[in-house]
Amino acid sequence: MMEEQKKDIFTPWWTERNVPWRGNLFEGMILSEEDTGEKRIQKIRKGMLTRYKSGKRRLSFQWARSVTHSYMQTEGRHPAIRRALSIKKGLHEISIGLTEGQLLMGGASCGPHYVDFNPHFPALDFPRKGSCEELDRIYVYDKTELEAFQRDILPFWENKGRMDYFCMEMSENYQEAWKYLNDSQCYIPTVGGPLAHTIQDYKTVLQKGMLGVIADIREQIKSLDMTHPDGMKTLERRNQYEAMIIAGEAMIDYAQRNADYAQKLADAEPEDKRRTELVEMARICKKVPAYPAESWWEALQCFHFLRAATALIEGMDSHSAGRFDQYMLPWLQNDLENGTITRKKAQELLECLFLKWNESTAFTMGLGCPRGNNDKINISGMDELGRDCTNELSFMLLEAHAHVHLTDPALSVRVHHKTPEKLLICTLELLRLGGGLPLLLNDDAIVAGMTANCQVELKDARNYGDVGCQENVTDPNMTGADTSGRQNGGFFSLVKPIELALWNGINPQNGRQAGPKTGDVQSFLSMEAFMEAVGRQMEYAVEMNVIANNVNDYVFTAYYPSVWHNLMHPTPRRTGIDFVAGGAKYNWTGPLGIGLATAGDILAAVDTLIFKQKETAWPVLMEALKNNWTGYEALRQKCIQAPKYGCDDPYADNWSKRILDMWFSSLESYGTAHGGHFIGGLISMDSYITLGHQTGATPDGRRAGEHLSDSVAPSRYSDSRGITARHFSAARAIDTYHTTNGVTFNQRFSMTTVNTSRDIAKWADLVRTYMDAGGQQIQYLVVSAEDLKEAQKNPDEYRDLLVRVGGYSAVFVDLTKELQDSIMAREELAV
Template structure:
């Protein structure tokens, strides 16, 4: 273990010394550029816009930095990208500083400058074009909360990993030469020669602009070196300047140069477009040759290499963006989803673990920051030492690393047409999305599809809040069997998935027409050869990946209806619908955190086992294998109150997460209905749709859009997180919960699945705790689970952090497919994390 340099804490303190600020510089420059390039091809306009920005933006080298390259003047600031959307920001100007999560500061001058720039963009944004392209039925479904495509509807696409290794090996000069060679070889008779030539010219403009950006930074470093009286800092700045004179224009020749080259690419991708999830992916593979040469060759010490790596880890956290209020509730905690993964196998099927894999884990342990979003690939030949090191980082409570199974993901990608060698070289994008780096335009996070909302609409004969948005498949009284209800639900799912496809494809077309990205495209395989940007289908592999949310709620609800209504006849479907419409007699949505005043207002599943026994010992009969508790004594005829029915639904049927085959099979079927429907469709880039089952943290915002459900969930409460059981309903321990989740078909959900587990810190203490965690992960993956991640923190600490945020400014927790500072989260997301089942072995 290498000790942390004292420099790292100084860098972190400086980074978090002020609240993030909104800056107007990029918005002003891109607007100025567009005004100068009217009537030129859009791909050329995009290249010249990037050139205008990086050649004129303010440059900053922050104190003590060894890896440099800024996106904003202020630490963790955000630029604005008006070409994608802007009206939402203008509408929220006066509320930005009052947000309860993801707070940003904005000056009156910046508001004024942005307002002026926004006037030019009216009618010109991707958001406006996408809206015009959508069917009215699609917009109705979105307004009803069935799905949202807000991620790319308002922002850039992102969710990509470029070929960083190629840049390190040949430099941007090599990419420029490749583009120029293709341009020279164009056949004048080729019907696509005109558009290809424009793209290749745009690539040349873009890479030249990035080289100029690096040289500007080199000049700044040299100037600062000349001004400083600190001899140590002078030497550091001179080295920084020398690095930037060389990379990323030319190939890297040292570990330090490789890190600096990597960061310039990482930064400029996010200056070109505000799409997040720009993921380094297999960093320990393409950077390792430089680490091996310098560290193992004795050129630099292991301590020096670790300090450089730690500096890069801090730099990841300087990247930020502002989202609209609604999206902030789904993506709380300033997340940027820069996923970096270690371990796994190489293209030849040999374990690829190396010393840099361990150094990356050490960097996360040293910095204790939410970025990069660290992950680990696991297969049957993963060294136990790597898994033990990962477990040691997990029990630090950062929610990292996340664990992924090669044994599931590689065949899942092959099933989507990816060749074996490429599939073995996968990494993770953003939250949990598998992708082949440098070869894929995956469009992950393309939508969040609210499955319990579809069941709600089914029970309401196609209506939501009094408006017809779905199919009229029959009113509640018309269903004489569970099979009839399930069939109607399937019909509604098919209808709404088709509308989701229309929404995604509309946004996809809008990005291709208005915001192609030549610099990003230049570093993805096949784009230069095809003469097409990523947005036009230039990548080797093209997908669109929307995800289903709330499968546990929908499955538990269907199980409760099947058992309580159709099998046992304790309730009729019209009675159920009436009580759901009244939110179990509560009227407005009930807070998940509301204290219970009496036994009749207690959600039994949210209690510890000790309190449950104390409160209900006179009502419990015996613990069933599926952990179903006997329902409370029925009231007299005609007096079925809302809380009685809610408890009947909760306790009268088994729940997902307890290793009960009956309910687990229903949840599996719900997931398959969604996945099998999504994969039928193709996108405008010549690729296919692939489904995922994860919410980021949209399970909270989707829950806000959804009425009370038959699993006993109040209106407005969060939906279940990813493929995780509903909070509090998994009562048989972590292994039983994993057994339930493993019964899902993870192979078909090739866009990713997400399983969160929360452990009390005492469960992972000592060597035995690490061995137990390792065995848990391997056991789950042996059953063909795809992904699992852990929050190792007590409920009491989270509650105290919520009450006393100033004491916990550095507390990082796992939200969904990412980690974030707990105190920066909206309270609704905090409550969802607190409510998760706390496991012990």
């Protein structure tokens, strides 16, 4: 009986999953099973796993109502002021809740495990009426509230969403690009959603307090000369500044409301220890973020308020804490040195922050894959002089993830030539627990790419942070240099321009003339002639994509000024220029290339079978593709056996490199609407499935509708030549000078292959070798095929089984079966 009671209070998740703990990280844990603080963490975590009705979250319309009512009352006001006033009303009216035992207040919704719908960024297929099948699959909601929302709130936003404005601008002013977008099926635009993928300036608010930041903005207003204005810019700046002040004051009001709520709970709390905690929480909320943080607890609470506000106001999607272990370290060290906190209490508070991060997640309606926020924390790396800056907080963050082990925050460990071996080994030990976190970044490759291709100053580049899946920007918490890089500029199929070249610009999926006429395929008497046609299709596709992305940015600035982002970034606060309108120090936009291996394998197959070995001819191959290989299985097998990317074959890898270089060259020649330029990334999320559905049969042996290759991993038709071959192929094919916008390289091991100290040491050597060869990023999922199969059969028993999908982690049993099957299809490799 005593054992059962103890298990209810604290049952390590790794014990229930039979994961053996061993190695450097776990021998030096700050919190152990016997610590009261860790019992608190595991009790809260256990309650979070079940959520509601087999993993669903509750959907709330509180924020939507407040924001909409504000907009109804502010017709005719400046767009930035309207947004700011809606933020003020929303933060003043939204409900406040607290999970039992939590030590931090506030959240990104109306309460723990709720998701608040943001009407500024509705999902594309949100059910206005009729069937709610997709909504039912992911959320629990009050049907009466939904009906009221559909009746009273949604009609106001009819034709006023960002997607509506984007479609209007494209169809009226850019008909050629609009037609290509609809006819080509070449890319999936990311429009209608929030402005995501940022690193905000938390440090300034921590040091000055929000009142200090507001005072600085008021000084900027005083400097405006309305008698000799700089054209309309001066008047525009005034509105942007006033909007920032309104948002900042709203944040202070929200914190005060949390203070009052904590005090109310304290007054009713019968247990002395918990009452003391609640009183302290109330005191802290009265202080931060209005005033500077002076303790570790205050700093964590201030950070959480700001992060949660970003998620609620600007959308819960891939914002990053940046170099958290660097700029938060002084508050930790000061408390430890003064003896005002124990190391165990400091760790407990940090793990409370991790738990808070998971209370509310992004509204995923229409995405088909429930996931977390994909918010990042970067660990370690080099400082601006190139020295290693691993510290005690770096290891505390690893331990926090080991204990909490939920989807957020996602951890990235920055690795370079001077990275301590202990940090790398501890990171790999943590990866052994499953879930695909942390991912590993190569400082040497990323810093070189940022300085060479993005013209980022060296000190700023060395202080980069990755956001979202793995896109890279400068961290304003370190040098004050911010980046407005709309990294998710849509998912661009690297395969579709090749397919269009095969069919003379006609999309075989719908029979429409989508691309330019580049010639009948039978006229291509050499591989170079065919590649010229591919190049023309690529250039046209990129040009159309660029137009769509610039229109998307215009819609942001014209209709939805980024008020909270402006407040939380140093350059907009100084200049009064909107964050998306060129208001940051660095500006770029980054589409994401999809299907790298598939594209390279197609070219290798055509060159090998038609031109080198003359195993077939164009008419036969095209007839086979037209019939989806039916009746041509022998030819299909020859195509499958042609050289493939991922086998450490320079010939095959160079075809992937060639299509990439073609894409990069075209993309980087264009400018963005906010004064920067375009850069590329290789991150797929689950878009390789969707774009595969929109692609016909291809010369690599792939059938129509099958998935494209995932991120930068080899295709399903690639022969297995071992883990080292895959790593070398990725390093050879990808010129990381051009991939500042990120790479996700997914690999899967079984637990048995990384089970000993020798295995871990070999694994560390593999990582070092890959990065020495120029590899930019790698993420490992350690899970057996048996566990994945069992999770499909018994989902309720695997609610804590995390997997890396593309560039984010998700609960495996919450994914669609198609996505689950795709992850299970990844080859299980050995070190």
